[in-house]
Amino acid sequence: MTNNILLEIKDLHTHYQLDDRVVKSVDGVSFAVPMGRTVCIVGESGSGKSVTARSIMGLIDKPGRIVAGNVLWHGRPPASGKGKIAPGSSRETVLGEQAIDLARFGSTSEQLRRMRGPEISMVFQEPMASFSPMYTIGDQLVEAIRLHVEIGKSDAWKMAIGLLDRVGIKRPEERMRSYSFQLSGGMCQRAMIAVALCCSPALLIADEPTTALDVTTQARILDLLRSLQQENGMSMLFITHDLGVVAEIADEVVVMRYGKVVETGPVDAIFHDPKHPYTQQLLAAVPKMTRFDVQPEDA
């Protein structure tokens, strides 16, 4: 393994024990996320993409369980004590001397809880569902910030306004007083990204973050994530079933089917020289844009 690897998944098995059978949602998955790079997991519905992501975050609830394998975090170990970071502290990721195996921690583990936010952050598919309709966006942002940053309420409020501005939300002061149902889907997803980025995580896991959005908003969110990544140098694990999104954002691709990895490689190799028949099928199913191109004489 090269020494710029931040996260390494090794032969991971996550199963759900149902009354009558075992669902092997993740069945021997291995791949790595290098520092500052974007790895896309692609595959059809039910292939185990989300369960892989949730296994990394320690978010597998019963009757699910990681039954074997490793989730090796090569980043620096999480801070001890309350684990809060100082405001404005440098979040440059440093690889630790020894990897921590996140698969050994249960979902309620204190160490894993401290890592969520400052080290690994996650953006989910349904931004609306990620916010409570009972509290304003501002209150929820402030709470998320204060969970991880040693900061007073009014400074957290200012920091939240800065974050909303950074993710491209216009009139952020006004939006702080809005409720999630008063925002558009795209705005809500931007606010969610602001929450995820409040501690400049070393790794952002994005699970279909643009699926619920229209194509224009989707393109804007992808642009936003790319430029934030360039600013921060964070790594991204991006989950999607959309190969158009993969082409836009991936450095490396992991193709999953039935809980297994069928092929991995750099994005160019996967698109131009796919080896596995399933990858070839996925690519063949993408509509050819040339069919819809409007030629000047048609215009």
Ligand SMILES: Nc1ncnc2c1ncn2[C@@H]1O[C@H](COP(=O)(O)OP(=O)(O)OP(=O)(O)O)[C@@H](O)[C@H]1O
């Ligand atoms: N809580 C659960 N209990 C039982 N089975 C589950 C549970 N969560 C996921 N699974 C099963 O694990 C498998 C993988 O699910 P997963 O959500 O990871 O798929 P996915 O590739 O992310 O699909 P999608 O693109 O539709 O989100 C599926 O067969 C799913 O039914």
